[in-house]
Amino acid sequence: MSFFQIILIYTCIYALMAIGQNLITGYGGMLSLCQAGFFALGSYATAILTTTYGWNFWLTLPVAVLISAICGFAIGMPTLRLKGDYLAIATLGFGEIVRNVINNWDSLTKGPMGIQKIPQAAILGFKFNPYKKTAFLIMLVVVLAICYFLFRRLARSRMGRALAAVREDEIAAASMGINTTKYKVSAFILGASVAGIAGSFQAVYILSVTPGTYTFMVSIMVLCMVVLGGMGNFLACILGAFIIQFISYFPQLTGLTNVIPAQAKQIIFGLILVVMMIWRPQGIMGREKFDYSGEKRKKGAKDATRN
Template sequence: MNKIIQEIKKSVLSALWLMILTFPIMVIKVNSYEGVVLWRWKNLMWIGIGTFFLSWLWRFLLDRKENGPGESKPDADRDGKFSLRKALGERKVKIPTLAVLAILVLAFPFMVKFYQVGIMTSALMFVILGLGLNIVIGYGGLLHLGYAAFYAMGAYTYGLMYLYWGLPFWAALPLGAVSGAVFGIVIGVPVLRLRGDYLAIVTLAFGEISRLLLENMSGFTKGPEGIAQIPRPGFFVKLSLQGATTYLFYICIVLVLFAIFVIRRLEDSRIGRALEAMKEDDIAAQSMGIDLAKTKLITFALGAVWAGMVGVVLAAKTTYINPGSFTLMESVMILVAVVLGGTGSIPGVILGAFLVTLIPEYFRALADYRMLMFGVALVVMSIFRPQGIIPRVRKRYLVGEDKS
């Protein structure tokens, strides 16, 4: 009983404090043209009520995080319970599930409205971006805040090459990948010595510089007005808008599968192991004979390749690009997808990318609150679940035990 009273007291205090704190910005609105002051007292009430309950929940979650969830012991309990992950790992379940999923995906453009195909294509593009950034953050442990620059690089590769030389989509796709990778290395070389938070800020700076250059070199890049009328890809013949969108949907599916394939191969390769070691402790990795400079450059290049390709797809999908599509917010959104889903986890990042793109799309009422929700997601995930919604499963190697 005493405890409850104390909790109520704490919540009331938090609510009062936030009501004071948010008072000027939430309540008063000044219209200095007409000389009117708007007092929005209702907002204050909502802040108070909201904070009262949320602070309670917050303290409960923090307490749980620090002292553990109480009785349940994670490892001993989980063996007996049904585990989705375990079930999916079995051949008998895995193959039919994948088959059903494949049929659903292939039939998707014919089952839903045309408009939905476009949305799903954007979501898939985001999945690829997330997977690419995940190589840099999840495997290499390098926080990159200028990822949109690589994305822009791909888009402008197609845009400019079409503009000056009339290059078609299929020639631009590999070129976009290459230019992404090259740009990744170009940015990578100067920042080789940096790590952690400094690296994050410098990559952010590079991202902003790239955008400002695109905006200001109007003679070459058409500046802020962008490049318009980039053609959609054709399938031997010129496709209708509908046909081209469906086609791009399938292209994205193939790219997603390709990305997953490459990343899974990467995990077990020599480079993948080197990345892992570098992420854990770069000095120790170096003393084990890993060439840090080379590994870092490879990480950037491998991450940027995907952004380059998606950039080309974006240019083809929207037929119009301008520097405004590649702001810091874009980089942050990709980061949210990765952090929300689970850094380093492929299914996690896929889920994260879908959440980030589809929630604002299907809940239009929430669209205004999109960036606010992303911010909340970043803070809440960092505090309560830094490993993400679907955490990464690391391979375990058993030595001296039988592997039954």
């Protein structure tokens, strides 16, 4: 049961990143591969502020979000003209830049050795001990539920419709008066912010951070979660995160670590992408469809009743 709780905890952490990736890729149609960079920024922001300056974990969360959002803006603006493979390469480069800066800025990040002994998250004296996983899991589930609710509401808003229009045909969207620059950059900022939140919780769960954790394979894994579950569907991203994490920890869960090498999961992730793109490109659950016309009819009926 304890090991299954570990899978669920990592599912929640990676599902947060997948939700951000889904907004960028699933709704905005932009192939971004830099979630690992934002993930690292959130982790190190929390690690540095809690260990060096003695901040409470919850106070570091807004800082992690702000730093990730600023970097999301920084990568979003220069890459607006890029599409497809070119955008993927540019964003992948950003993620590697972040990792290398962290790896070499010894005075701040302690370089390859990383930062150890991160204080546990606490509320009113109650500590969310990562070794007692139930309370920590409940905290993550609550945070994930809040983010899911907010992003799903966002998808039904003007911004969600605008991003969908940009994804389908950016030129047509611009000709209809949609500010494509505004919405694409906003998607990067929000996607980066929620990845920063995931990074903060990763730091207080592991209680240490090292640069080797935030490789480009993390970004690939997050993309696999979105593609597997279904792009444009936030609930599907959570399902995809669970499936990928279950696959990752399946050898340990079944005691087959001597039979299935750790490197095999990278091959499995690649196969998942290939298989899903060929046989079911819409993912397991497919894209979520909203009935905006129905909402308009309901709103019109309410207005008529009031009058």
